[in-house]
Amino acid sequence: MHRTLGWIRGGRPVVHSLFHELVHMSSEEEKRAQSGRLKAFRLREVDRTVQVLVTGGAGFVGSNVVDALVARDDDVLVLDDLSTGDAANLEPSGVELVVADIGDREATINALRGRRFEAVVHLASKTKVVQSLEQPDLYRRVIVGGTANVLEAAALAGTARFVNFSSGGVIYGETLGACAHELMPIAPVSPYGACKALAETEVERLGMSALTLRPANIYGPRQRTDLEGGVVAIFQRGWRSGSSLNVRGDGSMQRDYVYVGDVADAVIASLGSDRTGVYNIGTGVATSVLELIEAMATILGPAEVTHVPEIPGELRRNCLDVSKAARDALWRPRTSLAEGLRLTLS
Numbered sequence: 001m002h003r004t005l006g007w008i009r010g011g012r013p014v015v016h017s018l019f020h021e022l023v024h025m026s027s028e029e030e031k032r033a034q035s036g037r038l039k040a041f042r043l044r045e046v047d048r049t050v051q052v053l054v055t056g057g058a059g060f061v062g063s064n065v066v067d068a069l070v071a072r073d074d075d076v077l078v079l080d081d082l083s084t085g086d087a088a089n090l091e092p093s094g095v096e097l098v099v100a101d102i103g104d105r106e107a108t109i110n111a112l113r114g115r116r117f118e119a120v121v122h123l124a125s126k127t128k129v130v131q132s133l134e135q136p137d138l139y140r141r142v143i144v145g146g147t148a149n150v151l152e153a154a155a156l157a158g159t160a161r162f163v164n165f166s167s168g169g170v171i172y173g174e175t176l177g178a179c180a181h182e183l184m185p186i187a188p189v190s191p192y193g194a195c196k197a198l199a200e201t202e203v204e205r206l207g208m209s210a211l212t213l214r215p216a217n218i219y220g221p222r223q224r225t226d227l228e229g230g231v232v233a234i235f236q237r238g239w240r241s242g243s244s245l246n247v248r249g250d251g252s253m254q255r256d257y258v259y260v261g262d263v264a265d266a267v268i269a270s271l272g273s274d275r276t277g278v279y280n281i282g283t284g285v286a287t288s289v290l291e292l293i294e295a296m297a298t299i300l301g302p303a304e305v306t307h308v309p310e311i312p313g314e315l316r317r318n319c320l321d322v323s324k325a326a327r328d329a330l331w332r333p334r335t336s337l338a339e340g341l342r343l344t345l346s
């Protein structure tokens with residue numbers, strides 16, 4: 001019994017208090033009930049090593065999620081086609097990588113044949129708004145078809161829990177005024193957003209326990225600087241090379257920037273929960289591009305800014321209301337922009 005006293009959750013020695021209750025119970029019936037609770041608690045604690053498939057795990061967000069899973073001793077397998085991901089992102093964790101295109105049903109099923117996963121975290125996706133306008137069929141094939149293929153492979157592999165990555169940044173459209181909450185009607189303005197919405201429906205039709213995360217603009221270590229969207233990484237490259245930072249329009253466009261470590265926390269929380277449906281993952285704070293540069297400048301020093309034309313159709317403001325995740329005791333953001341930038345840039 002002594003060993004169990006070391007199991008501490010949220011800073012409280014939970015088992016100790018359960019044990020304390022158990023030995024001080026008066027009726028036999030109550031003792032049996034407490035003993036059942038203690039056993040269930042032990043199983044949950046001991047059984048943390050689950051086998052998790054992470055699709056898109058070689059990418060920016062995926063590899064940070066993999067690190068968080070490995071840090072708690074989970075046994076992880078990554079499936080990725082390395083189209084925008086990099087196998088080097090998996091070197092710190094040393095997890096196994098299977099290279100396959102989720103848009104190809106046969107390749108996906110074959111790559112995972114004979115495997116069993118208790119859980120799947122599905123991040124593999126195309127992620128660029130402008131590219132989706134140019135190649136909508138590719139987006140439909142990978143995001144809608146690919147999600148259906150991963151769901152089928154997951155069902156074959158005996159998966160009990162599915163965590164899907166949608167995008168709060170592209171699914172709600174313009175969020176002028178209040179931040180978008182999950183009950184708001186969605187209004188994607190790009191094939192990327194529309195495909196993410198269709199993929200959410202694929203997940204909802206599933207017979208297994210599933211939850212969809214709708215993250216805001218994610219930033220943090222390993223974000224690529226050569227892709228649309230990673231504005232913190234793109235500006236960081238500008239700072240490093242001493243070049244002027246290109247700011248579209250007057251720099252008043254606002255986004256909700258969430259630190260990748262907080263997103264990884266949301267995945268861990270989702271795997272350990274039986275909640276279903278959709279959850280926004282952001283900060284509830286809208287930051288303009290000029291405010292972001294100002295915050296980065298406090299760490300990196302002053303930079304020169306060049307104003308360039310806006311991309312037609314680009315959203316003016318995107319911000320997510322994250323109160324549902326907090327209310328349901330699933331997750332809440334814990335890293336401020338200042339702290340997240342310090343972790344990313346230093």
Ligand SMILES: NC(=O)c1ccc[n+]([C@@H]2O[C@H](COP(=O)([O-])OP(=O)(O)OC[C@H]3O[C@@H](n4cnc5c(N)ncnc54)[C@H](O)[C@@H]3O)[C@@H](O)[C@H]2O)c1
Pocket residue numbers: 055056057058059060061062079080081082083084085086100101102103122123124125126127142146165166167168169214215216217218219229
């Ligand atoms: N980065 C953000 O700000 C952000 C915001 C909201 C949602 N998301 C979502 O998070 C997830 C990860 O995004 P990211 O920013 O890490 O992008 P990323 O490009 O770094 O990661 C995507 C990964 O999926 C892989 N992939 C792409 N097509 C594939 C295919 N056909 N088969 C197998 N693997 C494939 C890529 O190689 C890459 O490793 C995506 O689902 C994205 O929509 C990202």
